[in-house]
Amino acid sequence: MDWSPAGVPGQYGRTALVTGGSGGLGLEVARALAERGAHVVLACRSTARGRAAAARIGGSTEVVRLDLASLDSVRRAADGIRRRHRRLDLLVNNAGVMFPSRPRTEDGFEPHFGVNHLGHFALTGLLLDLMHGVPGSRVVTVASLAHRAGRGAMDGPRARDGAGHRSLSAYGRSKLANLMFARELQRRLAGSGAETLSVAAHPGLSATALWQGEAPAWLRPVSGVALRLLAQPPERAMLPVLRAATDPHLPGGAYLGPGERFESRGAPAPASSSRASRDASARFCLWELSEALTGVRYGLAPARTAAGGSPTTAGR
Secondary structure: OOOOHHHOOOOOOOEEEEEOOOOHHHHHHHHHHHHOOOEEEEEEOOHHHHHHHHHHHOOEEEEEEOOOOOHHHHHHHHHHHHHHOOOOOEEEEOOOOOOOOOOOOOOOOOHHHHHHHHHHHHHHHHHHHHOOOOOOOEEEEEOOHHHHHOOOOOOHHHHOOOOOOOOHHHHHHHHHHHHHHHHHHHHHHHHHOOOOEEEEEOOOOOOOHHHHOOOOOOHHHHHHHHHHHHOOOHHHHOHHHHHHHHOOOOOOOOEEEEEEOOOOEEEEEEOOOOOHHHOHHHHHHHHHHHHHHHOOOOOOOOOOEOOOOOEOOOOO
């Protein structure tokens, strides 16, 4: 179905939380939602940058401090949001790191996995009941083309191994986890009869601050050429995320990305994904691991299992 940002429905009366809303894609998504009438909560590591972004956005906004590298910070942010809001219509899990300098998070996790996946897993679980029974409520998780670079099953030791934290494979595993989480969340929501949907999107290539990390030496010239030839500005790259957040015709479990040049740029369209992201058994194991590592349990029934005990592939 054709889609245009001009056709995004009004968001009046809706409350949207955008992680990493102080810059890059998050700022552009937050701006678009606020312009259409939503009250936007900017969840940012730096409240000063968050307030500056809110001033630029205008409309109805508030700023909450959220450091996804700290599960204590995630819980404090969730508590603050719950005190101020009785419902949440939209949660955009956008913030992330790529090639950070620190080898581990505050809780001892490899930083890509800890921030990009576990932080968002915990935040979503702590806020999900605010979305129950809210018509049109939706969780949007931002993945990446790099999810295809994710190699190897995630387990407890690998989740805490910061030795390769500047590698593309570590970043890829975290973005693969994002996509697997979005799909497993949708399967569990649907199985529990919840109205809330879970969808995912990726921005293709965009020259945002995410690229300012310490990339591996071999990747720098490659990424430089790719960004010059294929990247689009954040206000265009954010469109798959905006569509994922607002298109009323989008089904749960959908995955969107740019529709041109190997999904690097262009208008939002259904995106392709790796075989690993469609592995229902691996998604189930990742969910169990994430609950164990974060201590956040969703209370959603596990996916229906086949006779052999492993999760079925329904809802891939």
